Amino acid sequence: MSTATASPQSSKRTSRHPVDEVLPLPKLAIYGFQHVLAFYAGAVIVPILLASAIGLSTEELIHLINADLFTCGIASIIQSIGFWKVGVKLPLLQGVTFTAVSPMIAIGMAAGGGTDGLLVIYGAVIVAGLFTFFLAPYFSRLIRYFPPVVTGSVITIIGLALLPVAAADAAGGAGPSLDPASGRNLAYALGTLALIVAIQRIFKGFMATVAVLIGLVVGTLVAWVLGDAHFDSVSASGWVGVTTPFHFGWPKFSAAAIISMIMVMLITAVETTGDVFATGEIVEKRVGKEDIARALRADGLATTIGGVFNSFPYTCFAENVGLVRLTRVKSRYVVATAGAIMVVIGLIPKAGAIVAGIPHPVLGGAALAMFATVAVVGFQTLSRVDFHDHRNVVIVATAVGLAMYVTAQPDVAKAVPDWAQIILGSGITLGSITAIVLNFLFHHVGSSRGPAVAGAPGALVRLNEVNQMSREQFADTFGSLFQGPRWVVERAFDSRPFSDTSDLRRSFQEALFSANEDEQRQLIDSYPDLGADSVAEGGEDSDSYRDQSVLGLTRLDEKGHGELAELTSQYRDRFGFPLVTCVRDRDSFDQVVRTGWERLNNSQAQEHASALVEIAKIAGYRFDDLVADANPIHSARTRFVEG
Structure with missing residues (x-):
């Protein structure tokens, strides 16, 4: 009997990141079209606003919209597919940046409005695009100034600042059609949102991934x-509308306009950086400085192409970042397909008119879910930030606060000169710049003492002071984390220097679990019995009193005290050491007792390991107590949440 043996070559499995997965063509088409629907309203709003402000005709506006969609498609393909060192190769869809609207209107009006103003705008756009392309590798070297406290703030701000846009659509759309009191608008928006949520909850697989598309189609x-x-504009639109380079004439170049547009692109670079980090978080792919450089080169190239093909500055569209998170479809080829669809729509005005027929409230209902998921990604990023360091609290709070101020009251931009309105005209821009500047000032300028990690208010112990302590000082400061012998703390001392509070916390865990069995047993024996009279009476063992008083083990009635005494006695007889339980990790006295009786069935080795885990948990809570005493603001915030 012979058996066929697979060759090593044939058994080799190739792994491909979900971002690089090429889905079947039908799925690419459906997922791509879903991106187009989610993107369309935001894509066409910039040419509409600009044309109205500088006095372009209806025919010229139609051409701008077609050119915008055509170039959006090309830009999205460049960003998602990439070539040479251009394109980040992530599922990022490109669109015209809103940051450029006010500066472009100002440039156009200063040049006399109409097509004359448009030509000066295009000259500035082309030069600014080239500037961004060549600046990209230098800007990407600043990535060390984008730690989680900055990227998390920017991503959160992007999500929150976009929500009012979704809310305006849900209420009928910005402008004369806005009607928040309309019951129909409310019904369409909430109905679309409810359908999307229901599909996500009821279905799995393919149906769940196209929930937004189904919501938009059914709502429409x-x-x-x-x-x-209404789809009246479909019959009035032509079948073919090809945009040609320099359709309105050769661009004109103005130094003031170019400088203004370069400022726009610098601000846009910050937003693009945030979007790239957000998408990297969503698709679970590490983002490095070369990725940022590739993304910014794509922005620069797309912007230059936009100037040639009668469009405007491009950036990564945050709106579609939320869709990637909501659908969990990570393939960049989906966005490339969306780009191809947009190219087609840009060449077929009738197709664009059909998509434009989606009612604003329906689109707004879907956008509420998509934009909010961007903010959730920001929350996830901020969860990695050390908020025991009050500097980080100040950075996030100030950046988000200012961003929401400008978002809620956009007219505040009118209180500053025209050049400053570029910054104050966008909550995303202001918040992003604030987070970057404050992070630089707090963490990169001057000497830093680091976060407060121990002590009492008025006598704080800072991280750099911990790193400079002698072994004895270190043991005196942190000795209360563990009962009895101090070898755990003394060995943790050898792990200096500590980079942050989390690094310090880990050093105690490493020392505890790396000790030999005899040392660990000695430590376990040092812990008092649960509900022991010696603990209830207080005295010198205030830390154990603090631990056990959480569930009232220090003030038990006779029945409870007797029940706990019987449990701890049997446990000690069975294993030879006290029952160590992190009381603060339990919900009730009954759970403490029930878990204790269950542990009596375990082996000696398992209970030895369990006791060490409980000791680590107790030390963790005691460490938090030290940090709370050292940082009263963090303490107050924690108590408020727990209360």
């Missing part, structure tokens, strides 16, 4: 049946 169909969705 319902609105059409009720007479609130």
